[in-house]
Amino acid sequence: MSEIAPAGPVTAWAGTNIALVKYWGKRDAALNLPATGSLSLTLDHLGTTTTVRFDPRAHDDVIQLDGALADTAFCRRASRFLDLVRQQAGFQTRAQVQTRNSVPTAAGLASSASGFAALALAATRAAGLDLPPAELSALARRGSGSAARSIFGGFVEMARGERQDGADACAHPLLPPDAWAVRLVVALTTKGAKSIGSTEAMDRTARTSPYYAGWITSTQVDLSEARAAIAVKDLAWLGPIAERSALRMHACALGADPPILYWNPATVAALEAVRGLRASGVAAYATIDAGPHVKVLCGEADAAAVEAALQRVPGVTDTIVASPGPGAAVIPTPEDQA
Numbered sequence: 309m310s311e312i313a314p315a316g317p318v319t320a321w322a323g324t325n326i327a328l329v330k331y332w333g334k335r336d337a338a339l340n341l342p343a344t345g346s347l348s349l350t351l352d353h354l355g356t357t358t359t360v361r362f363d364p365r366a367h368d369d370v371i372q373l374d375g376a377l378a379d380t381a382f383c384r385r386a387s388r389f390l391d392l393v394r395q396q397a398g399f400q401t402r403a404q405v406q407t408r409n410s411v412p413t414a415a416g417l418a419s420s421a422s423g424f425a426a427l428a429l430a431a432t433r434a435a436g437l438d439l440p441p442a443e444l445s446a447l448a449r450r451g452s453g454s455a456a457r458s459i460f461g462g463f464v465e466m467a468r469g470e471r472q473d474g475a476d477a478c479a480h481p482l483l484p485p486d487a488w489a490v491r492l493v494v495a496l497t498t499k500g501a502k503s504i505g506s507t508e509a510m511d512r513t514a515r516t517s518p519y520y521a522g523w524i525t526s527t528q529v530d531l532s533e534a535r536a537a538i539a540v541k542d543l544a545w546l547g548p549i550a551e552r553s554a555l556r557m558h559a560c561a562l563g564a565d566p567p568i569l570y571w572n573p574a575t576v577a578a579l580e581a582v583r584g585l586r587a588s589g590v591a592a593y594a595t596i597d598a599g600p601h602v603k604v605l606c607g608e609a610d611a612a613a614v615e616a617a618l619q620r621v622p623g624v625t626d627t628i629v630a631s632p633g634p635g636a637a638v639i640p641t642p643e644d645q646a
């Protein structure tokens with residue numbers, strides 16, 4: 309492979325995304341290939357800004373997270389990802405990385421999705437590579453499965469892919485962010501014991517949950533229905549699919565041995581509040597990722613009522629209203645504009 313010269317520092321931004329049809333299980337751990345497709349909504353102001361500079365004098369990658377040196381596990385994961393970029397560019401140069409999340413990393417708001425999407429874009433551009441979006445998405449997947457979806461804005465589908473090298477396991481956009489004025493209201497709940505990471509939890513679920521086969525089959529049905537509901541922008545159709553996908557993902561994980569339980573009492577209370585909203589005529593639908601927080605999909609006009617209802621739930625510590633947002637993008641520096 310011909311050697312490409314590193315460019316100057318590049319800064320990129322990516323929004324996080326919330327899956328409406330969940331990804332939960334890998335068919336290949338080394339290449340991070342998902343067992344099924346998934347479908348998500350990229351959010352506007354919750355995300356990650358990352359600057360990458362390849363430095364010919366550096367002996368090691370230096371990774372800063374929110375202004376301080378990142379911990380060993382974080383550095384190792386980012387360095388392994390940078391190795392993929394170096395391999396593709398054909399050089400060994402170490403990098404300086406500064407990354408900032410617009411929500412606390414520990415809040416459990418899928419910062420790995422926006423984090424690896426921003427890192428994929430900033431690192432490839434800083435390495436002098438300009439990958440087409442589908443290739444960038446497949447690369448981001450190597451960092452975190454959900455990151456593949458944050459390359460694109462609005463409603464996004466991630467393909468399972470069929471190829472063994474994973475080149476077709478990438479995302480594509482279904483509907484741009486301004487095409488449908490939905491909202492996602494995030495209810496942060498008090499954290500219990502430190503929960504298990506998604507990679508380990510998926511692996512344990514796939515190996516030990518008797519419900520895993522049913523999960524794979526039902527996800528294929530959910531995907532085709534959710535795709536159709538998004539095409540006609542039908543919230544009353546999409547919402548129940550999203551809620552059942554999340555509950556089935558957690559049911560499948562609960563069936564693992566030892567069982568995986570991400571919820572706390574406030575998670576259940578927030579789910580109850582969403583059911584109460586629906587009983588009173590508000591089209592609101594819950595989803596939950598690998599953590600105790602509840603995210604509620606609703607229409608723009610109902611977002612304030614949904615947020616107020618979630619704020620009244622005992623154990624909900626904070627709420628955030630997010631809108632559909634754009635895909636990952638390079639942020640021009642003052643030098644670029646000069």
Ligand code: PMV
Nearest residue numbers: 327331452453454506597598
């Ligand atoms: O991208 P990962 O490996 O952190 O896994 C994401 C898992 C879920 O957030 C629970 C579901 C999803 O599709 O985003």
